[in-house]
């Protein structure tokens with residue numbers, strides 16, 4: 001966590017600095033969607049004595065989520081298989097508690113979200129990295145197969161992927177399912193798949209979404225409303241057990257959701273956020289505007305000769321630092337008041353990540369700096 005904490009410390013004042021052009025974390029830079037406030041306002045006055053009592057998963061929220069998943073993924077999700085949580089963070093912690101014992105290994109993608117590792121270590125689990133393809137950032141199924149050992153209990157996948165913006169096709173999940181079935185047989189223990197899908201609804205150009213839950217029965221899905229509403233401070237998400245998990249195993253897991261939710265520190269979201277789920281389910285940031293931001297930033301960087309992965313989803317843009325050293329690139333930008341995330345946070349010292357949650361105005365103001373710094377570093381790079 002040291003790298004992340006240090007980076008947090010370094011950029012902490014940015015939100016209060018009107019001149020800073022901040023492309024670091026996926027935080028909002030404009031006022032929240034009015035629909036979010038309306039939804040919460042409609043639920044804030046108590047209608048019964050237990051309105052603000054201790055809550056676990058509210059039935060109304062579970063029903064809406066299960067129906068939404070049935071529509072989106074074409075699988076027969078049941079309300080009882082949905083655990084409402086404090087965002088995807090809460091759901092991921094719950095999955096670790098459900099499927100892994102202290103000392104177990106959990107396979108994670110690299111580059112991947114920088115919190116998997118610290119969360120695993122805090123749960124006394126051992127992160128094992130499986131590299132994505134270094135050029136396309138596709139899943140490398142062989143790398144995952146090599147990372148699995150007799151101590152592996154969970155494999156984590158993330159599509160649409162942070163930081164690369166890649167969305168993986170069904171064929172990748174079919175190949176992964178074969179590997180996981182085979183490895184589970186070989187090692188005599190079931191390997192679970194955690195599909196981290198907080199960006200599931202943030203996709204561009206009508207790109208299809210396939211969940212691995214449709215390919216590998218032993219899958220659980222975590223989700224967060226923090227991304228699609230761009231309101232990560234209002235903690236709401238869920239863990240969904242796939243309906244394809246055999247009935248007996250699913251029944252045992254259902255029974256474990258509540259006690260393990262308590263054990264990880266009452267990982268349930270607050271009452272008002274849960275009551276708001278029916279109204280929030282269909283609410284989204286403006287995807288057309290996000291696509292325009294992506295196109296503007298992507299186009300400018302490509303024109304400047306920067307190697308960038310064209311995001312198919314998420315609100316991130318992943319590129320290779322001009323000159324090859326992301327630290328120099330980020331430092332040169334910071335000197336001009338432009339802040340991007342160094343790839344070192346993702347164990348990729350040659351890359352950088354830009355969050356497209358910044359305003360279009362910030363993007364327009366940052367582009368000349370990005371172009372000039374890229375030209376300087378490319379000129380100075382050893383040939």
Ligand code: PLP
Pocket residue numbers: 026086087088089090113158162196198224225226227232237
């Ligand atoms: N998973 C990934 C890949 C993420 O990028 C994030 C947040 O950045 C999370 C999970 C956690 O989401 P939340 O903060 O909404 O719980």
